[in-house]
Amino acid sequence: MNLTTTAPQILDLGGAWNLTWTAGPDDAPTYATAGAPIPATVPGQVHTDLLAAGLLEDPDVGLREADQMWIGHSQWTYSRRFEWNGDLSGDRIELVADGLDTFATVRLNGHEIAVTADQHIGYRWNVAHLLVSGENLLDITFGSAWDAAHECEAKLGELPRPYDEPYPYVRKSACNFGWDWGPHYVTAGIWQPIRLEAWSRARIDSIRPDVVLEAGAARVSVSVGVEHQGPTSGLSVDAVLTAPDGTESARASVPADGSDVVLGLDVADPQLWWPVGLGGQPLYGLSVEVRDEHGTVSSAERRIGLRTVVVEEKPDAVGTTWALVVNGRRVRVRGYNWIPDDPFIAEVTEERLGQRLDQAVDGGANLLRVWGGGYFSTEEFMAGCDERGLMVWHDFLFACAAYDESAAMIDAVTTEAEQAVARLSSHPSLVIWCGGNECVWGMYDWGWSEILDGRPYGAAFYTEVLPGVLGRLDPSRPYVPNSPWSGSLDKHPNDRDSGPVHIWEVWNNVDFVHYRDVDPPFVSEMGWCAPPAWSTLQRVVTDGELVPGNPQVAHHMRAAEGMEKLARGLAPYFGEPEAAEDWHYLTQMVQARSQVAGAEWLRTRERCAGVVIWQLNDCWPVLSWSAVDGDGIEKPVWYALRRSFAERLLAIVPVTAGGTDDPTGPDGLEVVVVNDGLRDWTADVVVRRLGLDGAEIAREQVSLTAAADGTARSLLPAALVAPSEREFLVADAGGFRSTWFFRPDAALAPVETRFSARAVIEEGALRVTVEAQSLLRDLCLFADRLADRLGVSAPDLTVDDMMLTLLPGESAVFTVSRRDGAPLDVQADLSAAELFPVIRCIGDGAALVPAYSDESAGDIAR
Structure with missing residues (x-):
């Protein structure tokens, strides 16, 4: 919770535990059914403990994923003994479990404390009456979430979802059941810290700052959640705000006479937190204490940033614009979607997390969207984003499915949301909440109505439950009910004229030039698939070549018809490469070119205020849409997007959307400069028409000035843009370069690379x-x-x-x-x-570019 408490009040119960298999399928291995305890580490999960003990081979390798399925159908018990000699004193001594995955029965000294059923909730139980002097035994038994989900499905009936796995029935990370980029590892375990915590009279439960900027000053309203034990008389809540240089900025004190106390702190000449590239990321210290006549009862600290954020929506000639505005300035988003960086969260070290966040920033991103099929972000993730100026769009945990709206489910989701909002809302990097991913879209386009037959699909969560929580706990932060979203349940959620949209028909159906068919206000998902680094794929393919027909390679491709779509993407440009090295290189090239084509087209549109690529990272060695693979190696698309996501962009694009079968567009080509910086940019652009041998045929020079958060463009003359299979355009301006080839590679005259x-x-x-x-x-x-x-x-x-x-x-x-x-x-x-x-480089191998038939620009002679 990023809350600091004095050391004598906590007894950490993490570290060494024992793990025992206690029930499960008949195909469980002998070492499990023998019932002997296995050393375990907490926080952790069953899979990581079995791997550490040498009892499970790496399931990422080869076809071994099938060898661990029994784990998800098993029941497991974690146990540890600890000494208790009254070390902690307080009116309450609580067992605090920040995260149990997922169906757990908790016992202390043989007494059942609780039964849990939600991975995303933290729990606190008063256990003072159960502790004994000397040795105590704590054990937690985890039932199979997989089996529980199937049992729930049998009772409730079918809930539509994209995979034949019952993830919508349980409040557990959806991608644990497999995804189109992820493995099927149904986890269990004590996946977050666990401890004994003692307190008296009052305990700080949450700190939620809200910032208003006006006339060169900041007003920070700090809501402090306080849990009381006994009378509240004589208690006060004190807050001190410390500037980034350590000097005191403001302080306030109010009586602690309720469960939610609000203090006002006024800051003159505030140092504002800005997204990366638009200013610094100064962080203020916020110290909060509950005090009585004897001194401090409870204390906590946060680091906060002073900034405001709103979503600006304005009607225009097409529909409605949609943009994030931070501190009064529109921020054009250049971002990536973020998935869990590993199926086992304990494996994501702070060093590894820092590397991923640096890769996002170094790649030109200013926003990460935390996708709703994983888990709520850790403090380390959010603090890293605060420090780097990476804005965070955070989904609540719903993904691509219909969800039960029973009272029990509403209660669980409400508690999840309350805890997550209370924990994360102090982070300045968190700029928008989102109700879920593609859940409304599914109701419109994926045949859900026939399956549900009048039953609800989860709309109440997105339009009532979650907005209700945010209205109480985080009212000033923007919220969008789903992604994509067009403003109302009555309007198709992926309408291209309003709100955030997803562009998946390109990867699924057509050539990537068709990214240029649309002019949306904001894109929160688009992507193209490709293999990971050669070494990453080679590490897990133990037999045969790295070609799509290899069963082990195919096993590491989870996208629907993924190999066929890779082949379709290659066809207009490179035909069917035979050598493994060529197939690998060229599929990566198509991924890079596709995302450059889409990102640069969208960034040059005046109305588009954001492009969020699917996806930054991977959680295992897989052929996917990621820019950084599962081993942490940047793919070529990362380097290509680094230029396309730079603060300043030079691009050659068609003048208008549509007509992409014509390589020059229906209205010709233009050179565009995009400026996301703080100062005007004047670019002296030279555009040359060159033969494939490098000989100059024609040139045009133009000076373009783009204001901050602006673009400038110039129509290219006809002499430069007549299509040719032997020529191309190159634009240069002060170290920036953009190229435009009039024909796909297969249609170009052959070039001998030297x-x-x-x-x-x-x-x-x-x-x-x-x-x-x-x-x-x-x-x-x-x-x-x-x-x-x-x-x-x-x-x-x-x-x-x-x-x-x-x-x-x-x-x-x-x-x-x-x-x-x-x-x-x-x-x-x-x-x-x-x-x-x-x-x-392109053309450096034998027969990489097949012969081209002049009969049709789309035909390739074979």
């Missing part, structure tokens, strides 16, 4: 210089494939750039280094023979 490469070790890094003797397109260096030669594990290596276009005579230097900053311990420079397999 380049030289040399490498040296300098200052502990490998510097590789590539010199182009011909046009080099989508030039990449794959550092992970140098891991053995450099004596470093593949995930520990990184390269500074990829996805470059070099003209004949140009050169580029790639720097390969260790992520941890340590020098590479390599005694000799690399040879050309070692370099060429890790340097790729």
